Amino acid sequence: MDCLFCKIIAGEIPSNKVYEDDFVLAFHDIAPQAPTHVLVIPKAHIPSMAAVNEENAEIVSKVLSAVSKVAKELGLEENGYRVVSNCGEYAGQTVHHLHFHILGGKQLDLKMC
Ligand code: AMP
Numbered sequence: 001m002d003c004l005f006c007k008i009i010a011g012e013i014p015s016n017k018v019y020e021d022d023f024v025l026a027f028h029d030i031a032p033q034a035p036t037h038v039l040v041i042p043k044a045h046i047p048s049m050a051a052v053n054e055e056n057a058e059i060v061s062k063v064l065s066a067v068s069k070v071a072k073e074l075g076l077e078e079n080g081y082r083v084v085s086n087c088g089e090y091a092g093q094t095v096h097h098l099h100f101h102i103l104g105g106k107q108l109d110l111k112m113c
């Protein structure tokens with residue numbers, strides 16, 4: 001499948017990994033928008049939040065647990081952080097494999113849109 005993040009999971013494209021288990025991979029974003037900017041993704045190809053359903057909810061829950069764990073390990077818990085998942089065109093989703101951005105390490109802009 002021609003999916004950038006599936007290629008990263010397969011090791012065909014290198015990434016700066018911060019966490020990995022059987023279901024989840026987390027790696028530093030190549031174009032960080034905050035001092036800490038990590039992407040957390042399921043190893044299964046789920047295109048976006050729009051494809052999350054009862055069938056894959058267990059995987060998504062593992063991804064969200066990893067978001068919390070990774071944020072803690074990166075030392076973001078004390079001061080806080082933001083979790084973002086862009087879904088579809090209006091949100092500017094560029095990679096069509098579900099991912100959660102973890103953004104932290106500074107006081108973030110409060111603007112949401
Ligand atoms: P989105 O715009 O929400 O779909 O997010 C896609 C993210 O993937 C962007 O923040 C990109 O900077 C990031 N990205 C694209 N290619 C890579 C790569 N090879 N390694 C790490 N992050 C990437």
Ligand code: ZN
Nearest residue numbers: 003006045097
């Ligand atoms: Zn994929």
